[in-house]
Amino acid sequence: MVDDALESRLAAGAAAAEAPRRHGALRQLWMVARLDIGESLRARWFSVYALLFGGIVALLFVFGLTESRILGFMGLSRLLVTYIQLCMAILPIFVLVTTVRSVAGDREAGVFEYLLSLPVGLGAWFWGRMLGRFAVVYLPALFAMGAAAAWAAFQQIEVPWAMFGLYAALLAALSACFLGLAMGISAVARSVDVAQGAAFALWLVLILFLDLILLGVLIQEHVPAETVVGIALANPLQVFRTAALMLFDPDLVLLGPAAFVLFDAFGKTGYLVYAIAYPTGLGAAVAAFGWWRFRRGDLP
Amino acid sequence: MIRAEALTKSFQRTRVLDALDLAVEDGERVALVGANGAGKTTLIRCLLGEYTYEGRLAVGGREPRGARTEVLRRTGFVPQLPPPLRMPVGGLLAFAAAVCGERTGPMEAVATRLGLDARALWKRPFGKLSGGQKQKLLIAIALGRACDLLVLDEPAANLDPQARRAFFALLAERPHATMLISSHRIDEVAQLVSRVIELDRGKVVLDDRVAGTAALDAVLRCRVELVQPSPAAAGALASWGFAASGDGRVFEGAIAGPDRLRFLGAIARYAGQLRVLALEEERRS
Numbered sequence: 001m002v003d004d005a006l007e008s009r010l011a012a013g014a015a016a017a018e019a020p021r022r023h024g025a026l027r028q029l030w031m032v033a034r035l036d037i038g039e040s041l042r043a044r045w046f047s048v049y050a051l052l053f054g055g056i057v058a059l060l061f062v063f064g065l066t067e068s069r070i071l072g073f074m075g076l077s078r079l080l081v082t083y084i085q086l087c088m089a090i091l092p093i094f095v096l097v098t099t100v101r102s103v104a105g106d107r108e109a110g111v112f113e114y115l116l117s118l119p120v121g122l123g124a125w126f127w128g129r130m131l132g133r134f135a136v137v138y139l140p141a142l143f144a145m146g147a148a149a150a151w152a153a154f155q156q157i158e159v160p161w162a163m164f165g166l167y168a169a170l171l172a173a174l175s176a177c178f179l180g181l182a183m184g185i186s187a188v189a190r191s192v193d194v195a196q197g198a199a200f201a202l203w204l205v206l207i208l209f210l211d212l213i214l215l216g217v218l219i220q221e222h223v224p225a226e227t228v229v230g231i232a233l234a235n236p237l238q239v240f241r242t243a244a245l246m247l248f249d250p251d252l253v254l255l256g257p258a259a260f261v262l263f264d265a266f267g268k269t270g271y272l273v274y275a276i277a278y279p280t281g282l283g284a285a286v287a288a289f290g291w292w293r294f295r296r297g298d299l300p
Numbered sequence: 301m302i303r304a305e306a307l308t309k310s311f312q313r314t315r316v317l318d319a320l321d322l323a324v325e326d327g328e329r330v331a332l333v334g335a336n337g338a339g340k341t342t343l344i345r346c347l348l349g350e351y352t353y354e355g356r357l358a359v360g361g362r363e364p365r366g367a368r369t370e371v372l373r374r375t376g377f378v379p380q381l382p383p384p385l386r387m388p389v390g391g392l393l394a395f396a397a398a399v400c401g402e403r404t405g406p407m408e409a410v411a412t413r414l415g416l417d418a419r420a421l422w423k424r425p426f427g428k429l430s431g432g433q434k435q436k437l438l439i440a441i442a443l444g445r446a447c448d449l450l451v452l453d454e455p456a457a458n459l460d461p462q463a464r465r466a467f468f469a470l471l472a473e474r475p476h477a478t479m480l481i482s483s484h485r486i487d488e489v490a491q492l493v494s495r496v497i498e499l500d501r502g503k504v505v506l507d508d509r510v511a512g513t514a515a516l517d518a519v520l521r522c523r524v525e526l527v528q529p530s531p532a533a534a535g536a537l538a539s540w541g542f543a544a545s546g547d548g549r550v551f552e553g554a555i556a557g558p559d560r561l562r563f564l565g566a567i568a569r570y571a572g573q574l575r576v577l578a579l580e581e582e583r584r585s
Binding site for chain 1: 375
């Protein structure tokens with residue numbers, strides 16, 4: 001009798017499987033994203049991550065308010081500039097290391113073996129995890145910035161909303177970029193150690209190819225400026241950094257002659273569009289490669 | 301239900317499944333035994349569509365990797381080691397039920413029968429449960445949904461005798477389900493199955509039918525009388541749910557039919573203290 005009931009439930013399940021697959025896939029995507037968000041919120045790294053961004057904003061306020069006693073408050077722009085520079089230092093390595101640890105770690109620990117024995121689609125699993133992780137890494141950084149804006153509004157200090165919006169978009173692009181890179185690394189690496197090592201090496205290379213190395217190359221090898229700028233434009237960290245600079249130094253005076261090459265190629269608005277589109281596209285492309293590898297290979 | 305032809309799986313230069321041929325019919329209960337590294341887990345992961353492979357493999361006529369979700373929708377799986385999930389019990393049940401297109405109710409009901417009150421543990425992280433509780437919950441997820449293939453990897457290893465009896469009864473309620481029960485010890489699963497397949501180095505080295513298989517839901521009334529009171533023997537019998545009577549020398553209880561070999565193994569260490577050991581199968585109405 002029980003077996004008959006099971007057979008009818010199986011038949012019902014099969015009928016449900018014939019229901020529109022796209023709807024089912026989206027629902028599963030959302031379920032996996034929620035699952036990943038929940039698992040991340042319970043992890044220690046997230047507490048550290050959220051505290052770090054909250055702490056940075058709090059510290060910036062403390063310093064900002066101290067300064068205001070002497071010179072008068074300088075407005076929110078300066079705080080945001082400092083914050084965005086700190087984000088550039090912290091966010092990429094945090095996203096890379098925590099994502100590869102989480103994804104490769106889950107695979108190594110047997111989480112994939114069990115959860116992927118349930119009838120969840122591989123696409124929903126991979127992209128759902130990426131979506132959930134994006135929310136987890138981006139929202140604390142955005143909330144910290146939002147808290148700063150809210151505090152400024154409460155203090156009746158003018159909030160530069162255009163700047164706020166552009167920084168929010170740049171941060172989203174940076175998060176998406178490093179998340180995509182991390183998902184790609186996690187799909188290729190077969191152990192947590194290898195994934196972590198690769199993530200750290202990538203971060204180091206991108207950091208080294210900021211001004212420090214570029215200037216050295218430029219000076220010592222007499223490389224054409226266009227080539228050096230090309231290398232810089234391929235580095236998502238440098239792209240982000242330059243765009244962030246542009247928001248309070250619109251003519252990029254700080255950048256020197258390289259600014260002319262940039263503006264000739266893109267124009268000011270064009271560069272801002274590039275600074276958002278390129279890291280996002282790079283992250284998406286690497287994540288797509290990761291998805292291709294994940295789908296074709298062994299899952300656990 | 302399961303057809304494997306020249307199924308081969310290699311990791312780098314190590315061939316873990318070596319041109320394995322296997323056919324399991326609908327409703328068969330098969331023990332998959334073998335030493336560590338024999339290829340049991342690899343075969344299970346191939347069946348679950350988790351590994352790529354060479355050769356042919358079909359579950360219910362579908363290729364497990366190509367038609368992954370269709371195959372998994374009819375497959376219940378209990379892993380040997382519970383995954384280190386941080387999510388709460390309720391979250392895990394809700395996720396599993398949702399992706400399977402089911403409700404959590406039947407899963408909770410199975411958990412209750414195994415002696416686990418899932419509602420009381422709803423918000424507790426899965427990772428904070430004891431080994432036995434985790435196993436019960438994973439069994440509840442596998443058996444609390446509609447599936448006609450059960451892949452069980454050492455499913456009863458962490459269960460107490462009462463939960464084992466409930467587990468065997470739950471399996472008995474699915475006489476038409478195909479079961480693949482993996483273990484590295486034949487005595488753990490011999491009474492559960494009608495066929496034993498032994499793997500060694502990725503090949504089938506033994507494929508045998510089991511004679512005199514006890515009904516999965518059989519219950520044996522048992523009476524044990526000791527020569528003299530023994531705290532150690534009393535403790536062992538208490539862990540099987542036996543009640544003492546008289547002056548602490550007589551114990552009575554019930555064991556699940558498929559557990560008889562396990563029980564005799566447990567009581568064997570007190571053989572010198574036994575005066576009476578009686579086992580009698582309960583009559584079914």
